[in-house]
Amino acid sequence: MTPYRGRFAPSPTGRLHFGSLVAALGSWLAARAAGGRWIVRMEDIDRAREVPGAADDILRTLAAFGLDSDEPVLRQSEREPVYAAALHQLAGAGHAYRCWCSRSDLEPFGGIHPATCVARESARAPAWRLHVGDAVIGFDDAIQGHCTQALAREVGDFVIWRVEGGCAYQLAVVVDDAAQGITDVVRGADLLDSTPRQILLQRLLGLPQPRYAHLPLALGADGRKLSKHEAALPVDGADPLPALRAALRFLGQPVPDAGETARLLALAARAFDLARIPRNATAPTPFAALRKETC
Ligand code: GLU
16 A cells, blocks of 8 residues: 655745644644545745745644644745646646636626636737536545535636736646655645646546545634634744644644643544544634633
8 A cells, every 4th residue: 555645835934823732633633543644735826826934834833832843844935847747748738728718707607617718818918727527427435425516516617827927726736736745635625626637637647636525614703714813823833832722623633631742642642533523514613611711
């Protein structure tokens, strides 16, 4: 069997918050419980959304939580030629095409691309889209169960190379998961509906398909999506234990009796059981627990 290789792939758009700690810890525990490696990849390809200093801040905070990458951190900003080669491969095989459609061009189609560029070709740079054809992609998620998506109806031909220049998330993540030999993707359920697009790209590029497990998403106190304010609440690297315990509880795992980060993590990895993770795609964020323990 191929040795387990998991990863955590944050985008440097802000500080590490409870939702991203859950994804980091969940992927770390699954990797450690399987005796595998855990790798951090910095997804810093979208310069416009990047917050200066956030990448280093995230890595420092992860280290304070005892979550260190087993291999040097791969930075997507340094890999454009590799992504360009994948685009070239897709375009050469007729799977990708240039497109000038703007968001307003797609409004009459409910935002779903109609599989052919409806804008007039112009002097400005195009985006590149992937032909999804009639692909219906199904996969077994280790937490969420069987999922399927009819790409043409639910997503449409999607952007793999952005108008502003540079690779789009869906293509970069597929190229890097393969380049890093990732066998298991454990991440937040907000990315569940991206997975079929990534599987289609893997098939078209002839890359292996990792196993997937999508963790429940942290919700606000009102049971709705985290507000900007709540989502921005960073976790405290100076006092990691309360947030680590809250994240373990959130993942349905027992909380070991340990007063030290490395010991807590080692015991948690030993006791980790993926089957205990709540199946529902969303669950409330334990703000009360976080607050009670931090103040
Ligand atoms: N960089 C993505 C994010 O922070 C996650 C990518 C992934 O885990 O596939 O939302």
